[in-house]
Amino acid sequence: MTVLKTSMRNFFAHKGRMALSAVAVLLSVAFVCGTLVFTDTMNTTFDKLFQATSSDVTVSANGSSDTGQTTSRTGKPPVMPASVVGKVRGAEGVQKAEGTVFSTSVTVIDAKKDKLSPSSGAPTIVGSWNGNDARTMKIASGTAPGGPDQVMVDEDTAGKHHLKIGSDIGMISVVGTHHARVSGIAAFKVTNPGAAIFYLDTKTAQQTLVGRTGVYTNVNVTAAQGVTNDQLKKNVTAALGHGYKVQTAKEVADANQKSIKSFLNVMKYAMLGFAGIAFLVGIFLIINTFSMLVAQRTREIGLMRAIGSSRKQINRSVLVEALLLGLIGSVLGVGAGVGIAVGLMKLMGKMGMHLSTDDLTIAWTTPAVGILLGVLVTVLAAYLPARRAGKVSPMAALRDAGAPADAKAGVVRAVIGLLLTGAGGLSLYVAATADKAKAGSGWLGLGVVATLIGFVVIGPLLAGGLVRVLGAVILRIFGPVGRMAERNALRNPRRTGATGAALMIGLALVACLSVVGSSMVASATAQLDKTVGADFIIQGDQQYSFVNPQMVKKIKDTPGLERVTEYKLVDASLTTPDGRVTKDGTIDAADPTYAQDVRTKTVAGHLADAYKPDSMSVFEGFAKKHGIKLGSTVSVAFKGGATARLTVRAITSDDAVVDKGALYAAVSTAAKYVPADRMPLDQIVFASAKDGQQAAAYKALKSTLRDDPALTVRDQTDFKKALKDQIGQLLNMIYGLLALAIIVAVLGVVNTLALSVVERTREIGLMRAIGLSRRQLRRMIRLESVVIALFGALLGLGLGMGWGATAQKLLALQGLNVLDIPWPTIITVFIASAFVGLFAALIPAFRAGRMNVLNAIATD
Numbered sequence: 001m002t003v004l005k006t007s008m009r010n011f012f013a014h015k016g017r018m019a020l021s022a023v024a025v026l027l028s029v030a031f032v033c034g035t036l037v038f039t040d041t042m043n044t045t046f047d048k049l050f051q052a053t054s055s056d057v058t059v060s061a062n063g064s065s066d067t068g069q070t071t072s073r074t075g076k077p078p079v080m081p082a083s084v085v086g087k088v089r090g091a092e093g094v095q096k097a098e099g100t101v102f103s104t105s106v107t108v109i110d111a112k113k114d115k116l117s118p119s120s121g122a123p124t125i126v127g128s129w130n131g132n133d134a135r136t137m138k139i140a141s142g143t144a145p146g147g148p149d150q151v152m153v154d155e156d157t158a159g160k161h162h163l164k165i166g167s168d169i170g171m172i173s174v175v176g177t178h179h180a181r182v183s184g185i186a187a188f189k190v191t192n193p194g195a196a197i198f199y200l201d202t203k204t205a206q207q208t209l210v211g212r213t214g215v216y217t218n219v220n221v222t223a224a225q226g227v228t229n230d231q232l233k234k235n236v237t238a239a240l241g242h243g244y245k246v247q248t249a250k251e252v253a254d255a256n257q258k259s260i261k262s263f264l265n266v267m268k269y270a271m272l273g274f275a276g277i278a279f280l281v282g283i284f285l286i287i288n289t290f291s292m293l294v295a296q297r298t299r300e301i302g303l304m305r306a307i308g309s310s311r312k313q314i315n316r317s318v319l320v321e322a323l324l325l326g327l328i329g330s331v332l333g334v335g336a337g338v339g340i341a342v343g344l345m346k347l348m349g350k351m352g353m354h355l356s357t358d359d360l361t362i363a364w365t366t367p368a369v370g371i372l373l374g375v376l377v378t379v380l381a382a383y384l385p386a387r388r389a390g391k392v393s394p395m396a397a398l399r400d401a402g403a404p405a406d407a408k409a410g411v412v413r414a415v416i417g418l419l420l421t422g423a424g425g426l427s428l429y430v431a432a433t434a435d436k437a438k439a440g441s442g443w444l445g446l447g448v449v450a451t452l453i454g455f456v457v458i459g460p461l462l463a464g465g466l467v468r469v470l471g472a473v474i475l476r477i478f479g480p481v482g483r484m485a486e487r488n489a490l491r492n493p494r495r496t497g498a499t500g501a502a503l504m505i506g507l508a509l510v511a512c513l514s515v516v517g518s519s520m521v522a523s524a525t526a527q528l529d530k531t532v533g534a535d536f537i538i539q540g541d542q543q544y545s546f547v548n549p550q551m552v553k554k555i556k557d558t559p560g561l562e563r564v565t566e567y568k569l570v571d572a573s574l575t576t577p578d579g580r581v582t583k584d585g586t587i588d589a590a591d592p593t594y595a596q597d598v599r600t601k602t603v604a605g606h607l608a609d610a611y612k613p614d615s616m617s618v619f620e621g622f623a624k625k626h627g628i629k630l631g632s633t634v635s636v637a638f639k640g641g642a643t644a645r646l647t648v649r650a651i652t653s654d655d656a657v658v659d660k661g662a663l664y665a666a667v668s669t670a671a672k673y674v675p676a677d678r679m680p681l682d683q684i685v686f687a688s689a690k691d692g693q694q695a696a697a698y699k700a701l702k703s704t705l706r707d708d709p710a711l712t713v714r715d716q717t718d719f720k721k722a723l724k725d726q727i728g729q730l731l732n733m734i735y736g737l738l739a740l741a742i743i744v745a746v747l748g749v750v751n752t753l754a755l756s757v758v759e760r761t762r763e764i765g766l767m768r769a770i771g772l773s774r775r776q777l778r779r780m781i782r783l784e785s786v787v788i789a790l791f792g793a794l795l796g797l798g799l800g801m802g803w804g805a806t807a808q809k810l811l812a813l814q815g816l817n818v819l820d821i822p823w824p825t826i827i828t829v830f831i832a833s834a835f836v837g838l839f840a841a842l843i844p845a846f847r848a849g850r851m852n853v854l855n856a857i858a859t860d
Helices: 002-013 015-053 083-089 131-136 155-160 202-209 229-240 249-296 298-306 311-350 365-390 394-398 407-432 437-457 459-491 493-531 549-556 607-611 620-626 667-673 694-707 716-759 761-769 774-812 823-840 842-849 853-858
Strands: 057-061 094-100 107-110 124-128 137-142 150-154 168-173 176-188 196-200 218-223 244-248 536-540 561-575 581-590 602-605 615-619 633-638 643-652 664-666 684-689 711-715
Touching (some): 015 131, 015 716, 094 229, 107 124, 124 202, 131 137, 150 155, 150 168, 176 202, 218 229, 249 365, 249 716, 407 459, 407 774, 437 493, 437 774, 549 561, 549 694, 602 607, 607 643, 607 664, 694 711, 711 716, 716 774, 761 774
Antiparallel strands (some): 094 218, 168 176, 561 581
């Protein structure tokens, strides 16, 4: 009980000094709990949606995905004849069966030809209004579609795009463009996470999406009273045979939820990973806090030992303080985490994904995990300072606080740190010289961990040298104040090393990712310059966007073009000469001019020959694996078509980025074996202008594509910019998540300086007494903070660039062989670190400047 009382007294006596450590725990726990609440809420939202919108049993055509989305390369949804509905109605246990048709491969535009697709990546669905939809949606205004000139739109989409009754809407599908006016606006009875939904009457939907009536994509089946969904599925399957996909409501919901969970899990674990980095940085803050508190209480602890306190009691006293800190920070963090989750939901709402706070889900495991993690991390971080406190002898009561650390321990620490750093450097070297990316990535991971730990351990050793260098370059110009700031930073190398290491971790990741991202852009740009010979690239912006035949014809009719090349992906099963079968193969079918548009290096034969009738090319690795040579014959069973025997006339190099691992053949060859109605649409169309007409052709293509806003035309400059922007957006998102770790690191600098000021109270009073002005004192503390921040930045940026350069060597095995160090970014981050140091010193410097000189001198 005495230990607990002592711990409580010490904790509340130093509550101000504990506050920033508590904030670090709070932020880290809040990020973990916020992530868990947010992802659980999204799961709840989608669960409710899928359960509400699924009929008891759903029958769909073979070839449709388990989630029901249209993924066919033909741009049309897989369909089944209307006679299926009659067969289903005749099955035992069926109360109602209704045929429906829908597609997710449609571009919807308004009267100004602006896209009405969600910006969140959610699907755009165009389908027939049916009884199942009427069960989950209510018509808020207007009427349901009743003819070819009418369409009903969901309320969220109407509000976002300012659609009203009578607004003109165009639906662009592979069949053509269908125009209709808004006849009604429907509202979801459950939360709509952001999909844009447009309803037509059944006949119009069939004509618009498939091009003919008398077919359906789905049959929604309702069970008669007393019949289970599983039994109904068996009855319907028995009535139809095995040529169709029959799923219960649970199976459809599970399939949809599985596809959503794969995305949510990636997001969840990525965010938890960044929370883990923040926790790691927070550990240094907590270690520093307790180390300094123990050093400042050396005499007090010595007196306690002198009057009978055991080492274990002192040790437990410090750990109990840590337990209190972790518990308070974690409990507050759980509450803040719920706030973060709500904030993320509001942010997603602005991006187009609507999540209702009514579905806010807080599982009991979330606060349990948050509190347990926060307390555990805090107590573990405080263990070393607590152990050091337990070693304080009774004779320490006669010494000044903050006695120097054990020199022997410093030597052991330096040796261990150097060994770890050396081992990490060796691992990075092995990774950089690896022949295979898979093996090299393991060495890279080991090297990153070992060098990071090594730099943390030898931080005090590095601080002694680097702070002197930084002091000579930056601080000496400030005269005596600068020299005092340098000496203060060098006074306790262990503290400076730990504070700098906290900042180092976040900046090392920033530098590494910057090098990797910049190298990827530079490598891809170099490959584009080297391999792409076409002037223009036309493709859709979404995953399942295709260039439909009408647009291909318009592109070919565009004035100023010398050639236009179609490019399709055709699914096929391949049987190689060694007898092995590749079931999920893909043939890259293109016009013969593709050999001019994309200059692919060959190791045998000429690529142009692969576009001859009944010919193809394979890539080098595939040829070696299956013993294929020029003249070998490969049996290709085209999906939805016949089987062809194609002669290999070229073998392409594996050293490629564009179309790496492609199997080429001519479009005419694929068309010979695949029926026209099953022939895939173009994924991309390449075009080249006549000499001297590039600018005019580019402008003309832009004008042509106004009829289909889902398509984008880019010249090579546009394509490079889009690639750079895409990688830049990803990096910016990662930098944003890393900001949490950097914020915690800044708190560490603030805390170190604040505790350092308290530790030096008497010294500050003496300096003020002999003539140091308040302004000079504040400047000294600010300069000390700047040099510590720059020390951490030097370590982090240097380490991160080493990691990034090694990672680039592995990427070179995949064809990304240009190393590009983004010096502007590196220099900007380094300079920004100095401002971080200045910001961190504001409060400690202000408090130091306000000290009463006489009271400071009298401090014991």
